[in-house]
Amino acid sequence: MSKYTVRRSGLTMPIVTARFVDNAWRRGCDFVILDLEDSVPQHMKPHARTLVNAAIAKIARAGTEPFARINHEYMLADLDAVVWPGIRRIRYPKTECGDEVRQMDAIITRLERERGIRPGSIEIDPGIETAIGVTNVYEIAASSPRIREFGATSGGYDLSRDLGVEMFVDYDQFVYVRGESELAARALGLGVRVAPFVANTSGSVSDGDHAYRQAEAARKCGFHLGTGGLNPAVVEGHNRGHTPSDADVRDAHWVLEQYERVLASAQTWLTIDNRVIDRYEAARARDTIDWARACAERDREKEQAVARTRAALAAATGEAG
Amino acid sequence: MEPSQRRSWLLASLSHPDRIETLARCGADAIVLDLVEFVPEEAKHAARHEVVAAIATVRAAGAAAFTMVDPELAYADLHACVWPGLDGVVVSRVESAAQLREIDELISRLEHERGIPTGAVRIALALETARGNQDGYEIACASPRVSALTLGRADLIMDLRPEPDGEIHLMPYLMQRLVIIAGALGKTPLGAWWRAPDRGLLATPQNTYQAAQRGRAIGFKGTLCLHPDQIDPIHRAFA
Amino acid sequence: MAILVRRSNLLVSLDDGAAVKEAWRHDADAVTLDLEAVPAARKAEARGAIAQAIAAAARGGAEVFVRIDRTFLHADLAAAVRPGLDGIVLSNIQCAGEVLEADTALLALERERGIAVGSLCIIVLLESACAVWDMRAIVRASPRISQIGLDEINLARSLGFEPAPQLDPFVYARGRLAVEATAAKVAAVGMSYPLSAFPREHRAQEIETAATKAKNLGMKGVLCPFPSWVAPVNKAFTPSAELVAYNKRVRAAFAAGVAAGTAAVPLDGRMVDVPVDEWAIVVIATAEACARRDAHKRAALARAI
Numbered sequence: 001m002s003k004y005t006v007r008r009s010g011l012t013m014p015i016v017t018a019r020f021v022d023n024a025w026r027r028g029c030d031f032v033i034l035d036l037e038d039s040v041p042q043h044m045k046p047h048a049r050t051l052v053n054a055a056i057a058k059i060a061r062a063g064t065e066p067f068a069r070i071n072h073e074y075m076l077a078d079l080d081a082v083v084w085p086g087i088r089r090i091r092y093p094k095t096e097c098g099d100e101v102r103q104m105d106a107i108i109t110r111l112e113r114e115r116g117i118r119p120g121s122i123e124i125d126p127g128i129e130t131a132i133g134v135t136n137v138y139e140i141a142a143s144s145p146r147i148r149e150f151g152a153t154s155g156g157y158d159l160s161r162d163l164g165v166e167m168f169v170d171y172d173q174f175v176y177v178r179g180e181s182e183l184a185a186r187a188l189g190l191g192v193r194v195a196p197f198v199a200n201t202s203g204s205v206s207d208g209d210h211a212y213r214q215a216e217a218a219r220k221c222g223f224h225l226g227t228g229g230l231n232p233a234v235v236e237g238h239n240r241g242h243t244p245s246d247a248d249v250r251d252a253h254w255v256l257e258q259y260e261r262v263l264a265s266a267q268t269w270l271t272i273d274n275r276v277i278d279r280y281e282a283a284r285a286r287d288t289i290d291w292a293r294a295c296a297e298r299d300r301e302k303e304q305a306v307a308r309t310r311a312a313l314a315a316a317t318g319e320a321g
Numbered sequence: 322m323e324p325s326q327r328r329s330w331l332l333a334s335l336s337h338p339d340r341i342e343t344l345a346r347c348g349a350d351a352i353v354l355d356l357v358e359f360v361p362e363e364a365k366h367a368a369r370h371e372v373v374a375a376i377a378t379v380r381a382a383g384a385a386a387f388t389m390v391d392p393e394l395a396y397a398d399l400h401a402c403v404w405p406g407l408d409g410v411v412v413s414r415v416e417s418a419a420q421l422r423e424i425d426e427l428i429s430r431l432e433h434e435r436g437i438p439t440g441a442v443r444i445a446l447a448l449e450t451a452r453g454n455q456d457g458y459e460i461a462c463a464s465p466r467v468s469a470l471t472l473g474r475a476d477l478i479m480d481l482r483p484e485p486d487g488e489i490h491l492m493p494y495l496m497q498r499l500v501i502i503a504g505a506l507g508k509t510p511l512g513a514w515w516r517a518p519d520r521g522l523l524a525t526p527q528n529t530y531q532a533a534q535r536g537r538a539i540g541f542k543g544t545l546c547l548h549p550d551q552i553d554p555i556h557r558a559f560a
Numbered sequence: 561m562a563i564l565v566r567r568s569n570l571l572v573s574l575d576d577g578a579a580v581k582e583a584w585r586h587d588a589d590a591v592t593l594d595l596e597a598v599p600a601a602r603k604a605e606a607r608g609a610i611a612q613a614i615a616a617a618a619r620g621g622a623e624v625f626v627r628i629d630r631t632f633l634h635a636d637l638a639a640a641v642r643p644g645l646d647g648i649v650l651s652n653i654q655c656a657g658e659v660l661e662a663d664t665a666l667l668a669l670e671r672e673r674g675i676a677v678g679s680l681c682i683i684v685l686l687e688s689a690c691a692v693w694d695m696r697a698i699v700r701a702s703p704r705i706s707q708i709g710l711d712e713i714n715l716a717r718s719l720g721f722e723p724a725p726q727l728d729p730f731v732y733a734r735g736r737l738a739v740e741a742t743a744a745k746v747a748a749v750g751m752s753y754p755l756s757a758f759p760r761e762h763r764a765q766e767i768e769t770a771a772t773k774a775k776n777l778g779m780k781g782v783l784c785p786f787p788s789w790v791a792p793v794n795k796a797f798t799p800s801a802e803l804v805a806y807n808k809r810v811r812a813a814f815a816a817g818v819a820a821g822t823a824a825v826p827l828d829g830r831m832v833d834v835p836v837d838e839w840a841i842v843v844i845a846t847a848e849a850c851a852r853r854d855a856h857k858r859a860a861l862a863r864a865i
Contacts, residue, residue: 157836165778175735176736231831
């Protein structure tokens, strides 16, 4: 098994909108977040909870990882509705302190036991979406072993509202916020989900080109984990931007060949073609190669799952006809 | 010279003892005799034997003598380094206050055994890992010997790469945070604000001058460097 | 929704009689009479002039603050605290204890002088690295603290460097300010860089752009060293008619979406969901609060003229 969890692209969708959930398997994303929170009207929350168990299978049939986003205010009722076999990660929005996560961990642990889910397999993804959350970010990130990746994403709608700033400006408003979360995540050895600042002044959620540039910038910074999006138009850009190009892989092989020369010398580094080749560059090159391999493997896995699903659907249609 | 007035801190690998005299005479305010970054693992033992002579060479050239030590190898590194004439140590990749307290105690013992005035050996902390930065304030409080803070080669050690605008990811945040921590504790912040594609080993006098000027404009008082030809631009920028 | 409208706070030295006399004419939401800037030799005289200065500064409906010199905390407070004063500005706060000391002194004076207990606000300015690091304790030190900001000129000085206009040295400090203040339900104040560290008079459009940037970095108002900053700062911190109209469309689109069974609604290529609707409520309410504040100031001005 690869050392990487390949999560380049994802879509957050209201669990109550059937056509989104039913078509999610066609979108090619690595994960889908079934949303019970901000995209679901208050009066439909009880209905939303009844839909998750069935939706998990619909998402998973494309090899896509099913995640859920629950409501900050309804932790218990929502967890009861989303902790089912197949669910991989649960996002807890507007996390303010570690106690909230510990409480959530305890409830999930009980439900895993009751419902025959491998203990500890469901991840928690605490959202840092308020100023209070940022002030407690380290304590939150350290609050549960179920937290394996930590989102240093920022500039979200919630945090902007809390800080009272208009979004979609052409300068980076969240250097401090991102830095605090990312430093905490790195100090704890968690996977870092971060997007370097790439201006989006239109506020469009369906700009595939921006999605690509954003994902590519993240990959070039060494990040592998995607932050996901809201519109199917961004999926391809996120997948492509997060996957190393053939040229990147060739370059990485070249770097490793040159590093052999460093190892054969008595030096710790050499300058070759005006580039420094040292153990740091070699580590980056190895990472590029391994990551490219993991992406290819993940793509194969998804293609096979989609092919199986298509065949099953065709057979069902044939039988029906 | 007060630590806060040392502008240039030139690294000199103890793997190449023959070059140390030349480097010491290049005009750097401090020479950092390196046992960590540019000394391969198998060469460390031999390199430790060069320290005493190297300290004398550096002091004779009029520069302050520091050594860069690895906290995981602190016992061997400090036994090799803490001799009369040593101004201080740069502790690379430091991760915790407990680690630094141990280093402090070991230095105290060696000072006592080797006839060095108590507290004479200073510490410059290189916060080069995420853990070290996260706990940087507490670590800097862990020893009264700490006189300077730097991010050292954090960009490489933490694998921080360029963003689209040329800034090294996370470094602007880490640098400004370090300056605040240093200021809050009355320590000297050391560093230069590098941007891609310039990098330590490919630094030119021109981009060194710019990086040092940017560093000075956010509060750094001097910086570590790798090449003798960086000294003059650093001195000009931190003049 | 309690919205504090203190967009512009005009700073005038108590030493500058003409400026004090004219301060009410500039439409500032607040005027701060600066006692700290007055040379020691003239402090006594300046303290004697405070009562009249407060009355003069309030003529246009502005809140009135006095920036006191913490070296002379008790003497300055004794001179400044009187009916008509809205609060004090404390510079160079290093730790929470210093805020508490002022808080206690204010309480005693409120009791003594028939001012509602707890009514006087504190605006805190930070200018040292240890204050930036310990900001959490400072901002929570007293419920009187209504605003907190950085004095970037003195912060750079205390850190021993000269900033360069093209390189913002306080991204970290200002970001921390916005986050810690918001978490403590206190308003962060400050101008954006480089005007924050190099304040100068400038075209109104430039000031408005810079203040808008400050707002979008989480600031809720600006301490204005020049009267010419006041109008563009007020404008920058007042939601424009277009913004209000857009947010009314957001609210309508969201309501229609909810009625149709979804709380995620596309609008002009953007996505509207719960937090976007909540923000629209804030923008509209802020515009209304600003309009009320402006009407109050206009009425005061009409009476004064």
